[in-house]
Amino acid sequence: MGTAVALFAHHGYAVLFSYVVLSQVGLPLPSPPLLITVGALAATGRFGMAQALGAVVVACLVADSAWYFLGRARGGKVVRVLCRISMEPEACVRRTEDGIARYGAPFLLVSKFLPGLGLLAAPTAGESKLRFASFLVFDGTGAMIWASAYILVGRFLGRTLEHHERFFDFAVRFAGVAFVIAAVGLLVGRLVRRYRFRRRFATARISPAELRGRMKLGEPFYVVDLRHAASAAADGRSFPGSVQLTPEQVVVNRDQIPTDRDVVLFCNCPREAAAAQLTVRLREFGFARVYPLEGGLDGWERAGFPLNRLNPPVLAHGA
Numbered sequence: 001m002g003t004a005v006a007l008f009a010h011h012g013y014a015v016l017f018s019y020v021v022l023s024q025v026g027l028p029l030p031s032p033p034l035l036i037t038v039g040a041l042a043a044t045g046r047f048g049m050a051q052a053l054g055a056v057v058v059a060c061l062v063a064d065s066a067w068y069f070l071g072r073a074r075g076g077k078v079v080r081v082l083c084r085i086s087m088e089p090e091a092c093v094r095r096t097e098d099g100i101a102r103y104g105a106p107f108l109l110v111s112k113f114l115p116g117l118g119l120l121a122a123p124t125a126g127e128s129k130l131r132f133a134s135f136l137v138f139d140g141t142g143a144m145i146w147a148s149a150y151i152l153v154g155r156f157l158g159r160t161l162e163h164h165e166r167f168f169d170f171a172v173r174f175a176g177v178a179f180v181i182a183a184v185g186l187l188v189g190r191l192v193r194r195y196r197f198r199r200r201f202a203t204a205r206i207s208p209a210e211l212r213g214r215m216k217l218g219e220p221f222y223v224v225d226l227r228h229a230a231s232a233a234a235d236g237r238s239f240p241g242s243v244q245l246t247p248e249q250v251v252v253n254r255d256q257i258p259t260d261r262d263v264v265l266f267c268n269c270p271r272e273a274a275a276a277q278l279t280v281r282l283r284e285f286g287f288a289r290v291y292p293l294e295g296g297l298d299g300w301e302r303a304g305f306p307l308n309r310l311n312p313p314v315l316a317h318g319a
Contacts (some may be wrong), residue, residue, distance in 0.1 A: 008041055012038070012047055017055045024063030026082060026119055028187060032150050039154020049155065053147055060112075060143035064122035070239040071123025076268055078123045080298070083269055094247075094267055094274040096120040097228035100128050107136040127162050128230060192255055205272070206264060206291040208303040210219065224250060224259050226267040227297075237297060237307045239266065247278045254285055266293035266300075 016038060023029040035056070041047035070078045076093070083093050096117050099107040111121035125135050215221065223242040226233060232244060248258070250265075257263060263282070267274040275292035281289045293300065301307060 002195050011067055012041070012262060013051060014262075016052060017059045020056050020059035021063050022117070024060055025066070030187065035147055036154035036157065039151035039156075039158075040158035041154075042151065043155045043158025047168065049151065053144065053151060056151075057140055057143045058149040060147075064143075065132075065136070065140050067119075067122035067196045068126040068132065071126030072129070074127075075127050075234055079120055079127060080268060082119055093120065093124075093231070093269050096124045097128075098172035101228060102122050105130055105134040105138040108135070109142040109145060112142055113149075127234065144228055155308070203295040204291060205276075206262070207294045208300045208305055211264060211293065211300075212305050213274065220261045221264050222238070222261055223264045223266070223293075225297075226265055226278065231268060235268075235297075236309060238309060239297060239300065239303070240294075240306060240308045242266075247274060250278060251281065251285075254282065254287070257282075257287065259287070259289070261289070262292050263287065263290045265290065266296045268296060268298075272296055 016034065019029060019034055020031055023031045038047055038052045039049070042049040042052060051265070067078070067082075076174055079093050079096070096111075099111065099114075099117065100121070105125070108125065122135075122139065125139075172269040209220070221241075223239050225238060225242045226247055227243040227244070228246075229244065232238065238244070245253075265275040265278055266272070269275070272292040272294070275296070279290045279292050295302065297307070
C-alpha cells in the first residue's frame with residue numbers, strides 16, 4: 001500500500017472531516033477527488049462507508065451552520081464577501097437568492113452540486129430568515145446526497161480495479177499523486193472557466209465618479225436595481241431614482257426601456273456578474289447605451305455619494 005494511502009487509511013476520518021470543513025468555509029480545496037478516493041478505499045474494506053459519510057455530513061453542517069448564523073447576523077455583506085473570494089465564475093448572489101426565494105429550504109438539497117452556489121447557499125438561507133431547524137434538515141440531507149454521489153463513484157471504481165490486479169496495485173501505489181493531480185486539475189479548470197466567464201462578459205462599465213459627475217450636470221439616466229426584492233428590502237438602500245426590476249423583467253419589457261439616455265444596471269454581486277450578463281444580452285438586442293455600475297451599490301456608497309430608501313418598482317421611469 002502506498003505511503004499516502006496508508007496515512008490516509010490510518011487517520012482517514014479526521015483528515016476527511018478537517019478537509020471538508022476547510023473546503024466548506026471557502027478555501028479552494030476541491031472535495032470531489034477526496035470523496036472519490038474515500039469511496040475507492042471503502043470498496044476495498046480500508047474505509048467504512050457509513051463512517052465516512054457521517055464525517056462529511058457533520059463537517060458540512062459545522063461549516064454551513066457557521067455561515068448560516070453569520071448570514072443571519074450580517075446579512076448580505078457576508079454573502080457578497082464570499083462571492084468576491086469564490087473561484088467559481090458562476091458564483092452570483094442574485095442566483096443564490098433566487099434559488100432560496102423560489103424553492104425555500106429544498107434548494108439546499110441540490111445547492112452543493114451547483115458551481116459557485118454551494119458556498120453562498122448557507123449564508124443566504126440565514127439572511128432570508130429560514131428557520132434553523134429547516135436549514136439543518138435540508139442542508140444535512142443535501143450534504144448526504146452530495147457526498148454519497150461522489151463516494152459511490154469511487155466505490156464503483158474501486159470494485160472495478162479490484163478485478164484487475166495490475167491496475168489496482170498501480171492505483172494504490174500512486175493514489176496520492178492521482179489525488180493531487182485531480183485536485184490541481186479542478187482548480188485549474190475553475191481558473192479557466194473564470195477567465196472565460198470574464199472574457200465573455202467583459203464590457204465597458206461606468207464608474208460611480210463618472211455617473212455622479214454627469215448626473216450633477218443634469219444628464220438623465222435610467223438606473224435599474226437588479227437585486228432580489230427580499231435582499232433589497234433587507235438592505236433598505238437604493239440608488240436615487242432607480243427602478244427595481246429582475247433581469248427577466250428587463251428583457252421581457254425591453255421595449256419600455258428609454259433609448260434617449262444611458263441605461264445603468266447594478267446588482268449586489270461584487271463582480272457585477274448579473275449586471276454584466278444582462279448588459280451583454282441587451283446589447284445583443286440593439287441597446288448600445290447600457291453599462292453596469294462599477295462596484296455596484298457598495299461602490300457608489302464607498303465613493304461617498306448619497307443613497308435613498310427604496311422606490312416603488314415603476315418600469316418606465318428616468319433617473
